[in-house]
Amino acid sequence: SAVISQKPSRDICQRGTSLTIQCQVDSQVTMMFWYRQQPGQSLTLIATANQGSEATYESGFVIDKFPISRPNLTFSTLTVSNMSPEDSSIYLCSVDPDRSSYNEQFFGPGTRLTVL
Amino acid sequence: QKEVEQDPGPLSVPEGAIVSLNCTYSNSAFQYFMWYRQYSRKGPELLMYTYSSGNKEDGRFTAQVDKSSKYISLFIRDSQPSDSATYLCAMSGSNYQLIWGAGTKLIIKP
Numbered sequence: 001s002a003v004i005s006q007k008p009s010r011d012i013c014q015r016g017t018s019l020t021i022q023c024q025v026d027s028q029v030t031m032m033f034w035y036r037q038q039p040g041q042s043l044t045l046i047a048t049a050n051q052g053s054e055a056t057y058e059s060g061f062v063i064d065k066f067p068i069s070r071p072n073l074t075f076s077t078l079t080v081s082n083m084s085p086e087d088s089s090i091y092l093c094s095v096d097p098d099r100s101s102y103n104e105q106f107f108g109p110g111t112r113l114t115v116l
Numbered sequence: 117q118k119e120v121e122q123d124p125g126p127l128s129v130p131e132g133a134i135v136s137l138n139c140t141y142s143n144s145a146f147q148y149f150m151w152y153r154q155y156s157r158k159g160p161e162l163l164m165y166t167y168s169s170g171n172k173e174d175g176r177f178t179a180q181v182d183k184s185s186k187y188i189s190l191f192i193r194d195s196q197p198s199d200s201a202t203y204l205c206a207m208s209g210s211n212y213q214l215i216w217g218a219g220t221k222l223i224i225k226p
Binding site (some may be wrong): 004040041042043044045092094103104105106107108109110112 | 161206
């Protein structure tokens with residue numbers, strides 16, 4: 001298992017600004033995941049972040065808009081750049097610490113972002 | 117058509133009732149089927165997982181997979197107000213990536 005914390009827990013931001021979300025894990029993990037969760041919709045994977053390599057982005061998400069850092073095995077950041085109201089969502093980080101065959105993921109509490 | 121379909125609800129039932137939550141999917145390559153529970157202002161947490169077809173029971177919870185119909189279910193017996201949450205199904209195949217349902221909001225009325 002793993003315990004994950006995220007900062008900030010929520011924020012209200014102005015259009016055109018950027019917000020960096022931090023994700024801290026209580027153990028070393030190889031893979032970290034960043035998701036977006038919009039009301040009434042599925043969890044959408046933004047990118048997978050491995051320590052020591054560039055993040056792998058899913059279709060529809062680009063590094064310029066969502067730059068990710070992964071400086072060590074317990075920490076990652078996701079930046080939401082040049083924000084618009086369409087970026088209002090909950091952003092979640094998760095890990096799969098045991099590399100289980102069924103990809104059991106442990107999630108942080110999420111960051112609730114509102115863009116005005 | 118989405119790969120995984122799940123009725124968003126809300127589903128409201130009285131305490132003590134049997135709850136049935138369901139997902140359908142289109143990709144026959146899915147092998148692992150999971151149910152996550154998400155309380156308000158929290159991240160999802162794994163409740164149960166099943167490999168391939170069949171049933172799996174854990175206390176008041178039973179997960180059922182019917183691969184021939186591409187249909188999975190989660191049953192909750194003797195439902196409690198503390199079961200009120202959003203339940204998300206998720207599934208994966210050999211490529212390891214999880215595909216998620218939209219989640220069903222469940223409300224158990226005391």
